[in-house]
Amino acid sequence: MQTQWLAGVSLAFVPPSQSSFRYHPDPVATGSAVTSMEACSVCGRTAGLAYEGPIYGRDPDGRVCLNCIRDGSASASLSAAGSRAEFTDVGGPECAGMSPTVLDEVACRTPGFYGWQQEHWLYHCGDGAAFLGRVGWPELQILPDAIESLRQEHAALGWTPELIEEYLRELDKDGSPSAYLFRCRHCGTHLAYSDFD
Numbered sequence: 001m002q003t004q005w006l007a008g009v010s011l012a013f014v015p016p017s018q019s020s021f022r023y024h025p026d027p028v029a030t031g032s033a034v035t036s037m038e039a040c041s042v043c044g045r046t047a048g049l050a051y052e053g054p055i056y057g058r059d060p061d062g063r064v065c066l067n068c069i070r071d072g073s074a075s076a077s078l079s080a081a082g083s084r085a086e087f088t089d090v091g092g093p094e095c096a097g098m099s100p101t102v103l104d105e106v107a108c109r110t111p112g113f114y115g116w117q118q119e120h121w122l123y124h125c126g127d128g129a130a131f132l133g134r135v136g137w138p139e140l141q142i143l144p145d146a147i148e149s150l151r152q153e154h155a156a157l158g159w160t161p162e163l164i165e166e167y168l169r170e171l172d173k174d175g176s177p178s179a180y181l182f183r184c185r186h187c188g189t190h191l192a193y194s195d196f197d
């Protein structure tokens with residue numbers, strides 16, 4: 001770990017490689033991590049890259065660094081009522097058939113992200129997909145496979161094709177409704193789900 005000195009404070013910066021998670025490759029780009037000089041409330045070291053997302057567990061008394069999310073110590077340290085803290089929900093029907101190992105890594109050792117409603121992960125080829133960030137209709141134009149998965153999501157809910165197309169065009173990266181983009185780590189298919197305020 002590279003150490004720098006600023007105003008007499010030792011800043012142990014997190015090397016870029018340590019910011020990458022297989023199910024969340026670039027948490028800085030997605031807004032789920034920010035650079036911070038505050039101490040991590042779990043390990044006590046300068047956070048470097050601090051988590052910025054939901055925690056389903058005990059509220060941390062300050063920042064939580066990405067290293068503590070990666071090694072599971074944040075999940076263990078923020079446990080509440082006997083359950084380890086999770087950073088995303090893995091209880092939905094989209095998790096059906098997934099191995100407990102995958103679900104454990106997605107829920108407890110991967111940075112989550114903020115959505116309008118309860119966030120969840122997407123899965124493909126028997127594994128968790130990589131979360132790439134929020135997208136709207138303009139960003140989806142080069143991702144026909146993601147558009148198709150959004151159509152299927154709403155068709156399954158009984159929406160008419162006309163209503164679905166109208167809804168998709170309202171998707172806004174920074175607004176509501178918004179879509180959450182993933183890519184399969186095995187076949188490369190893009191997947192998305194959406195929600196609104």
Ligand SMILES: [Zn+2]
Pocket residue numbers: 040041042043044045064065066067068
């Ligand atoms: Zn830490």
Ligand SMILES: [Zn+2]
Pocket residue numbers: 124125184185186187188189
């Ligand atoms: Zn796949």
